Amino acid sequence: MDSEQLREYGHRMVDFIADYYKTIETFPVRSQVQPGYLHNLLPESAPDHPETVEQVLDDVKEKILPGVTHWQSPTFFAYYPANSSVAGFLGEMLSAGLGIVGFSWVSSPAATELEMIVLDWLAKLLNLPEQFLSKGNGGGVIQGTASEAILVVLIAARDKVLRSVGKKALEKLVVYSSDQTHSSLLKACQIAGIHLENCRMLKTDSSTNYALRPESLQEAVSKDLEAGLIPFFLCGTVGTTSSTAVDPLAALGKIAKSNEIWFHVDAAYAGSACICPEYRQYLDGVETADSFNMNAHKWFLTNFDCSLLWVKDQYALTEALSTNPEYLKNKPSQANLVVDYKDWQIPLGRRFRSLKLWMVLRLYGAETLKSYIRNHIKLAKDLEQLVSQDPNFEVVTPSIFSLVCFRMVPVDNDEKTCNNRNRNLLEAVNSSGKLFISHTTLSGKFVLRFAIGAPLTEAKHVKEAWKVIQEKASYLLASQVK
Amino acid sequence: MDSEQLREYGHRMVDFIADYYKTIETFPVRSQVQPGYLHNLLPESAPDHPETVEQVLDDVKEKILPGVTHWQSPTFFAYYPANSSVAGFLGEMLSAGLGIVGFSWVSSPAATELEMIVLDWLAKLLNLPEQFLSKGNGGGVIQGTASEAILVVLIAARDKVLRSVGKKALEKLVVYSSDQTHSSLLKACQIAGIHLENCRMLKTDSSTNYALRPESLQEAVSKDLEAGLIPFFLCGTVGTTSSTAVDPLAALGKIAKSNEIWFHVDAAYAGSACICPEYRQYLDGVETADSFNMNAHKWFLTNFDCSLLWVKDQYALTEALSTNPEYLKNKPSQANLVVDYKDWQIPLGRRFRSLKLWMVLRLYGAETLKSYIRNHIKLAKDLEQLVSQDPNFEVVTPSIFSLVCFRMVPVDNDEKTCNNRNRNLLEAVNSSGKLFISHTTLSGKFVLRFAIGAPLTEAKHVKEAWKVIQEKASYLLASQVK
Numbered sequence: 001m002d003s004e005q006l007r008e009y010g011h012r013m014v015d016f017i018a019d020y021y022k023t024i025e026t027f028p029v030r031s032q033v034q035p036g037y038l039h040n041l042l043p044e045s046a047p048d049h050p051e052t053v054e055q056v057l058d059d060v061k062e063k064i065l066p067g068v069t070h071w072q073s074p075t076f077f078a079y080y081p082a083n084s085s086v087a088g089f090l091g092e093m094l095s096a097g098l099g100i101v102g103f104s105w106v107s108s109p110a111a112t113e114l115e116m117i118v119l120d121w122l123a124k125l126l127n128l129p130e131q132f133l134s135k136g137n138g139g140g141v142i143q144g145t146a147s148e149a150i151l152v153v154l155i156a157a158r159d160k161v162l163r164s165v166g167k168k169a170l171e172k173l174v175v176y177s178s179d180q181t182h183s184s185l186l187k188a189c190q191i192a193g194i195h196l197e198n199c200r201m202l203k204t205d206s207s208t209n210y211a212l213r214p215e216s217l218q219e220a221v222s223k224d225l226e227a228g229l230i231p232f233f234l235c236g237t238v239g240t241t242s243s244t245a246v247d248p249l250a251a252l253g254k255i256a257k258s259n260e261i262w263f264h265v266d267a268a269y270a271g272s273a274c275i276c277p278e279y280r281q282y283l284d285g286v287e288t289a290d291s292f293n294m295n296a297h298k299w300f301l302t303n304f305d306c307s308l309l310w311v312k313d314q315y316a317l318t319e320a321l322s323t324n325p326e327y328l329k330n331k332p333s334q335a336n337l338v339v340d341y342k343d344w345q346i347p348l349g350r351r352f353r354s355l356k357l358w359m360v361l362r363l364y365g366a367e368t369l370k371s372y373i374r375n376h377i378k379l380a381k382d383l384e385q386l387v388s389q390d391p392n393f394e395v396v397t398p399s400i401f402s403l404v405c406f407r408m409v410p411v412d413n414d415e416k417t418c419n420n421r422n423r424n425l426l427e428a429v430n431s432s433g434k435l436f437i438s439h440t441t442l443s444g445k446f447v448l449r450f451a452i453g454a455p456l457t458e459a460k461h462v463k464e465a466w467k468v469i470q471e472k473a474s475y476l477l478a479s480q481v482k
Numbered sequence: 483m484d485s486e487q488l489r490e491y492g493h494r495m496v497d498f499i500a501d502y503y504k505t506i507e508t509f510p511v512r513s514q515v516q517p518g519y520l521h522n523l524l525p526e527s528a529p530d531h532p533e534t535v536e537q538v539l540d541d542v543k544e545k546i547l548p549g550v551t552h553w554q555s556p557t558f559f560a561y562y563p564a565n566s567s568v569a570g571f572l573g574e575m576l577s578a579g580l581g582i583v584g585f586s587w588v589s590s591p592a593a594t595e596l597e598m599i600v601l602d603w604l605a606k607l608l609n610l611p612e613q614f615l616s617k618g619n620g621g622g623v624i625q626g627t628a629s630e631a632i633l634v635v636l637i638a639a640r641d642k643v644l645r646s647v648g649k650k651a652l653e654k655l656v657v658y659s660s661d662q663t664h665s666s667l668l669k670a671c672q673i674a675g676i677h678l679e680n681c682r683m684l685k686t687d688s689s690t691n692y693a694l695r696p697e698s699l700q701e702a703v704s705k706d707l708e709a710g711l712i713p714f715f716l717c718g719t720v721g722t723t724s725s726t727a728v729d730p731l732a733a734l735g736k737i738a739k740s741n742e743i744w745f746h747v748d749a750a751y752a753g754s755a756c757i758c759p760e761y762r763q764y765l766d767g768v769e770t771a772d773s774f775n776m777n778a779h780k781w782f783l784t785n786f787d788c789s790l791l792w793v794k795d796q797y798a799l800t801e802a803l804s805t806n807p808e809y810l811k812n813k814p815s816q817a818n819l820v821v822d823y824k825d826w827q828i829p830l831g832r833r834f835r836s837l838k839l840w841m842v843l844r845l846y847g848a849e850t851l852k853s854y855i856r857n858h859i860k861l862a863k864d865l866e867q868l869v870s871q872d873p874n875f876e877v878v879t880p881s882i883f884s885l886v887c888f889r890m891v892p893v894d895n896d897e898k899t900c901n902n903r904n905r906n907l908l909e910a911v912n913s914s915g916k917l918f919i920s921h922t923t924l925s926g927k928f929v930l931r932f933a934i935g936a937p938l939t940e941a942k943h944v945k946e947a948w949k950v951i952q953e954k955a956s957y958l959l960a961s962q963v964k
Contacts, residue, residue: 001503001554001567001568001937001938002568003500003501003503003504004500005568006496006503006568006571007496007500009568009572010496010499010500010568010571013572013576013579014488014489014492014493014496014575015489017488017492017575017580018485018488018489018492019485020579020580021483021484021485021488030588031590031591031592035587035591035819036595037595038591038592038595038596039595039599042596042599044606045603045606045607046600046606046607046843046844046847046848047847047848048847048848049847049849050844050845050846050847050850051844051845051847052845053572053845056840056841056845060576063592064592064596065592067591067592067593067595068580068582068590068591068592068593069582069588069589069591070582071580071581071582071583071590072483072580072581072582079589079810082581082582082831083581084483084578084579084581085483086488086491088578089488089492089578090495090535092574092578093492093495093496093499093574093575093578094495094498094499094542096566096570096574096575096785097495097498097499097502097566097571098499098502098550098554099554099564099565099785099786100550100551100552100554101561101564101786105517106512106513107551107561108513108551108553109513109515109520109549109550109551110513110515110520110545110547110549110550111549111550113518113519113520113521113549114520114524114549117520118528120526121527121528122528124526124527124528125527125528144831145829145830146830147828147829147830147831148828148829151673151828155672155673158675167653167675167677168653170675182807183805183806183807183810183830184805184830186805187803187805187828187830190637190641190803191633191673191674191828192673192675193640193649193652195649241807241809242808242809303578303581304831305829305831321669321672323665323666323668323669324665325664325665325723326724326921326922326923327723327724327920327921327922327931328561329921332517337517346629346630346669346673347626347627347630347787348627348628348629348665348666349564349626349627349629349779349787351786355546358538359538361528362528362532362537362538363534363535363538364532365528365529365530365531365532365533366528366530367530367531368531368532427813438809439808439811440809441808449809455483456483
């Protein structure tokens with residue numbers, strides 16, 4: 001670690017990355033390589049002796065970039081976005097540069113304290129209830145991903161109830177969510193040893209735009225109680241992965257509360273929008289939640305990974321996840337003067353991730369971030385209108401945030417052929433390299449997902465992408481329809 | 483994300499970080515701030531409008547750096563090192579710059595394929611058995627930390643045995659390790675729902691330098707089998723956290739094999755040393771292991787986080803951790819043509835972490851990395867000799883790698899006073915700001931841990947640090963001893 005070598009090579013890498021962004025629109029958005037492509041391009045073993053930065057950067061250009069799917073491209077509309085930004089990038093650089101590991105307060109006090117402060121800032125921007133702030137029993141913490149966030153609160157909830165009913169009751173614990181809930185909930189259940197037959201993925205349909213009906217929850221809970229089971233965890237979602245459905249938090253929370261069920265709210269994607277007053281309504285009822293999660297690395301200009309989790313009762317987390325080996329003991333921790341985030345998460349080590357979120361908030365400011373969100377939502381509204389004007393297409397669920405769910409309409413009510421055609425359309429569009437979209441199914445319909453949210457996306461990119469979709473659709477219709 | 487703004491600010495940040503390394507020796511190594519110091523230095527809420535990069539960097543200097551414990555300082559000797567390097571830093575920059583999320587092959591093929599290749603490279607450097615390579619049923623994967631590595635293999639092992647004996651047998655599952663094993667094992671057991679009274683942390687002592695005796699394991703397994711319990715997981719360690727004890731892998735593995743116990747080898751710290759032929763002996767017996775873990779982010783010049791896990795049976799992992807929601811389905815995955823690392827880990831999302839490891843291997847080369855390791859081990863040997871020459875001190879366990887465990891000797895066999903004195907010495911040394919060391923206990927003795935391994939550490943830093951320790955010790959002896 002020579003400071004002058006770092007300076008020289010660091011500058012070179014900055015230029016490499018800046019040049020990448022300058023030319024990002026020239027790459028096929030979804031990588032077009034075949035499985036195993038890299039194996040023959042790289043040697044069988046590590047070199048014995050140093051190679052030069054030029055050699056490595058040449059290889060990045062020639063061998064790595066063709067295999068990259070360009071998430072930061074302005075025509076990346078698949079999944080949900082994973083925002084990168086100048087501020088987020090600077091924060092990542094600084095975090096990597098300082099090279100600290102902030103598991104306990106003492107291992108780098110600024111890492112813990114900045115995280116507490118910045119999570120409070122964001123809680124205020126989201127107008128979260130006071131109990132989520134760090135000054136009382138609650139507080140926020142940066143997890144890697146929403147999967148880890150839901151796992152740690154599930155474990156906290158599990159252990160809280162098992163402490164009172166005894167750990168042999170594990171097989172009686174029941175989890176609730178809609179069938180639209182992210183797959184990370186089932187994975188967390190699997191990890192935590194919750195019996196999968198006790199995971200109630202309650203059916204939703206288009207009548208509620210795929211939101212969970214409180215009556216379904218109440219019915220399921222009552223049935224489980226009658227059967228002697230123990231309802232203990234509910235996940236509500238604000239902005240589901242398939243179609244941005246918003247579960248009715250207040251009504252769900254009421255049922256959770258009266259049955260002593262831990263209520264987790266997953267707003268991984270749509271949480272960002274709720275800093276705008278006009279979208280805050282979608283969080284109404286969050287005051288009944290025990291925990292709340294939003295991914296700053298999705299749609300909030302903060303580089304992956306940076307998943308924000310707030311809890312009302314930090315002790316539920318720490319009772320489940322604390323370790324206290326001799327080699328980590330230290331005075332401030334033993335005296336309970338500080339927060340040790342190692343006990344709020346799965347791993348021991350942790351990066352200084354609050355730096356990038358702090359930089360995003362300071363270098364852009366709340367008002368700019370709101371405009372950023374609003375612009376994407378406007379682009380989605382515009383696209384939704386374009387789709388609805390084309391008789392070959394239909395909007396499948398109304399767009400609430402920045403995702404548009406649509407499909408080519410069935411001909412003669414033939415849903416099977418329609419699904420196949422939409423599947424073929426997806427492949428044709430993505431193989432063009434001009435844009436990348438993804439799909440889902442809703443009530444058996446194969447649906448195309450067009451998620452707007454890359455920082456570089458402008459109106460022209462959406463319009464051009466839509467044209468490509470229309471062209472490919474016309475071609476499919478001309479060549480395949482009877 | 484404007485490429486010219488990224489270029490301008492990126493260059494500024496490179497200079498900021500290079501300057502930090504130039505002056506790193508001027509900071510107190512362990513931050514000397516008091517709990518809560520940052521709260522009064524920062525505003526109560528996020529700004530509404532953008533601030534400048536200058537303002538933020540000034541705040542980093544004035545408000546953040548005082549609260550940083552400087553892991554990259556040449557006199558950071560606490561815990562185990564968390565290496566940063568120019569190559570590792572460049573890899574982090576590139577990963578943040580590309581901003582991809584590589585959960586499935588299709589989401590960025592290069593991320594998955596480079597990871598497979600680089601993990602194969604390292605497996606070859608470590609001379610791991612062929613079954614750990616990616617060409618068969620095995621393979622390597624980058625986890626965030628050793629805690630996550632041990633959790634995923636514990637879950638894999640748990641589910642493998644529960645598939646054959648039924649999930650109600652969870653309460654009968656037994657885990658084995660020495661009492662020196664890292665706390666992450668117990669935490670993983672807690673998360674996975676293993677009953678803590680079934681976790682056998684087998685006693686070790688100085689007679690084996692705190693290595694696990696195979697006889698202890700055999701005895702415990704036999705007793706548990708007699709009691710109708712189900713032994714299912716063994717963790718052996720190469721280089722324990724307290725004192726770098728090395729468990730006898732071959733003998734332990736034999737017992738594990740004959741009892742169908744999953745054998746995990748944790749070489750988080752010391753694994754790096756085993757790329758040198760003269761230290762490879764400490765891995766003898768790894769061929770009996772089901773999984774093997776080494777942290778490239780500790781002592782291998784690769785920035786945190788980068789924990790390397792190899793398994794012989796990737797399907798044990800994926801059967802336990804797979805999810806397959808509609809919105810992530812894609813042709814190459816459905817056709818089983820590719821590896822989707824999301825099913826080898828807890829989170830869904832993942833960064834392009836193989837880039838930094840690839841850059842470390844290429845920009846330094848295997849021979850340079852071996853010299854790097856050997857130099858630290860030599861410095862530790864030299865320090866061990868200095869300690870043993872000072873009548874006020876004793877070496878507590880022989881140094882094998884780059885950790886020296888020592889203490890001030892007891893006067894008149896008074897162990898209690900001795901422990902207090904060493905505790906006071908630790909605090910005096912760390913409060914000086916000149917170096918940072920940590921501690922552990924071994925057989926009731928309070929022991930100082932001096933872990934060499936920061937990239938900037940040279941012989942002079944170790945010598946000066948030792949002088950500070952001697953001075954503080956003399957002062958304590960003069961002022962406190964009867």
